[in-house]
Amino acid sequence: MLGELFPSRTITMYLARLFVTRIIGVLILLVLVLQTMMLLSESGDILAVPGNGEAELWYYVSLNVPQLIARFLPYSVLLATVFTFWPLNQNSEVIAMRAAGLSAHQILAPLLLTAAAVSLISFTFNETVVAPRTGVLKQWTQARYKPLPKDTGVRLNVYVPDGGNVLTAQRVSGQGTATRLEGVTWYRRDGAGMVTEQVRGTRASFAAPGWKLEDPVKFEVASTAQTQLPGPVVIAPGVTPAQLAIGRVDPDGQNFLALGRSIKALKASGRRVTELEGKWWHKFAGPLSALLMPLLGSVAAFGLARSGNLWIRAVIGMALGFAYFVVDNAALAMGNFGGYPPLIAAWAPFMLFLLVGETVLVRTEE
Numbered sequence: 001m002l003g004e005l006f007p008s009r010t011i012t013m014y015l016a017r018l019f020v021t022r023i024i025g026v027l028i029l030l031v032l033v034l035q036t037m038m039l040l041s042e043s044g045d046i047l048a049v050p051g052n053g054e055a056e057l058w059y060y061v062s063l064n065v066p067q068l069i070a071r072f073l074p075y076s077v078l079l080a081t082v083f084t085f086w087p088l089n090q091n092s093e094v095i096a097m098r099a100a101g102l103s104a105h106q107i108l109a110p111l112l113l114t115a116a117a118v119s120l121i122s123f124t125f126n127e128t129v130v131a132p133r134t135g136v137l138k139q140w141t142q143a144r145y146k147p148l149p150k151d152t153g154v155r156l157n158v159y160v161p162d163g164g165n166v167l168t169a170q171r172v173s174g175q176g177t178a179t180r181l182e183g184v185t186w187y188r189r190d191g192a193g194m195v196t197e198q199v200r201g202t203r204a205s206f207a208a209p210g211w212k213l214e215d216p217v218k219f220e221v222a223s224t225a226q227t228q229l230p231g232p233v234v235i236a237p238g239v240t241p242a243q244l245a246i247g248r249v250d251p252d253g254q255n256f257l258a259l260g261r262s263i264k265a266l267k268a269s270g271r272r273v274t275e276l277e278g279k280w281w282h283k284f285a286g287p288l289s290a291l292l293m294p295l296l297g298s299v300a301a302f303g304l305a306r307s308g309n310l311w312i313r314a315v316i317g318m319a320l321g322f323a324y325f326v327v328d329n330a331a332l333a334m335g336n337f338g339g340y341p342p343l344i345a346a347w348a349p350f351m352l353f354l355l356v357g358e359t360v361l362v363r364t365e366e
Contacts, residue, residue, distance in 0.1 A: 006109045007102050015084070015110040019294075022080035023118065030072045035065055046145045056145065063137040070130045073122050074289040077115055078321035081297030082314050084111070104298070104361055111294040122287040127255040135253025160236075160243050161271075164189050167211070167236040169204070172244050177206050179241040184213055186235040196221055199235055210237040251279035259283070274342055278335040281346030288350060289324065295357035296320040320360070324353045 006012050039061065046056050088094050097107050139148055158169045170183025181204040188197035197220055201213035216229040242265060249262045259280050266273045297317040328349040335345025 005106070006113075007097065007106050011097065011102075012110045015107070016114045018084050018088075019080055019111050019114050022083045023076050023114075026079045026083070027069065027073060027076035030076060031065060031068045034068055034072070035061060038064060042145075049145050051147075052145060060137075060140075060145075063133045063140070066125070066130045066133050067137070070122065070126050073118065074293060074325070075321075077118060077290045077293040078297050078318065081111065081294045081321075082317055085298060086314055108294060108298050108361070111298075112291065115291045115294050119287045119290045122290060123284070126283065126287060131253060131255045135250055138250060138253060158244055160239050162186070162236040162238045164191070164193070165236070165238075167239050169244070176241050177208065179206055179244055180204070181211065181244075184211070184235075186213070194221075199229075199233070204235070206241055207234050209240075210234040211239065249276060251276050256280060256283045274338055275336040277342035278332055278345045281342055282332060285346045285350050286328075289328070292324060292350065292353055292357060293321055295361065296324065296353060298357075298361055320353070320356065324349060327352070 007015075039057065042060060043057060046052050046060055049056075085094070094107065098104075136148075158172045160167045166187040166189065168185045168187075169181040172179065172181055174180045182202065184201045184204045186199045187195050188199075190196050197218065199213065199216055199218050201216045203215075204211040204213045206212075211234065212232045213235050214232050216233045216235075218227045218229050219225070220227075249259070249266065251259055254262065259276065263273050263276050263280060266276070297320070299313045299317040299320070331340060331345045331349050334340045335342055339345075340348070
């Protein structure tokens with residue numbers, strides 16, 4: 001069965017070795033050039049912070065290089081496909097393989113197998129290395145490259161819906177039933193969404209259900225009357241500690257397991273998670289884009305070099321590959337706005353260009 005899918009062991013290893021070396025070479029070149037440009041752009045801001053020096057520059061590089069590798073690995077596979085097949089076609093090696101009885105799919109099989117291995121490595125690398133470093137780099141960038149404070153578990157300026165009402169807290173600490181709120185404000189709204197009443201307090205603790213608010217002060221919007229309420233009052237019966245534990249979720253800074261848990265918690269709190277679900281599905285579809293690149297770039301492999309169309313075929317192959325990334329980003333954007341379901345937004349470009357690549361290969365060579 002494998003003999004029908006792949007050429008001989010010698011040809012398979014030869015093509016795979018050519019492909020791998022070109023992937024590594026193109027990726028190193030892209031990462032070096034882009035990282036140098038980004039470092040030149042950001043080094044001034046990094047060194048402007050008192051106490052920052054060479055160590056912080058290398059720290060920035062260590063956080064940013066994994067992102068560049070993850071982002072440009074599919075492009076490297078696409079360019080490596082063209083750079084592998086171009087000389088093979090130019091030197092009539094592809095013609096020799098076809099004369100020996102190999103089909104276009106058999107010639108392409110070693111590259112597809114290598115690309116599948118690259119996709120698996122890319123997925124593992126993204127989830128274990130890129131995601132946590134991306135989260136740290138975003139926080140460091142937002143802090144303008146100042147030292148990041150240690151994570152104390154304290155969340156600031158938390159906003160949680162309570163049915164049609166709203167609960168806000170300037171500071172949230174603790175976990176579970178031991179959660180404590182400070183600077184609490186509860187807004188009662190009518191059916192039209194207008195605030196009719198406001199209750200403020202210094203602190204609140206979980207009352208199961210609701211939150212026991214201390215030193216409550218009531219303000220009525222219609223009469224503009226403010227009243228000091230006697231003793232603690234219970235507010236926001238629909239808000240649970242789990243809802244307060246979920247802040248802003250960065251899908252790029254979490255692996256698929258952590259992001260799945262965040263989506264589940266946000267769903268339970270009644271928040272919109274369409275964008276996050278699209279990013280969750282794309283964590284699987286994104287690395288598989290490397291598998292498409294040999295199929296899309298294989299246009300450069302077939303056709304007679306002496307016909308003068310080799311350059312045009314190479315351009316077409318690269319254009320198909322870059323078109324995939326454009327459509328992929330557009331589909332994710334449409335999914336974020338609710339135009340597509342998250343599953344369709346993440347997987348439709350992959351399936352579409354899989355069919356396009358296969359159609360082009362069959363129509364031009366098979």
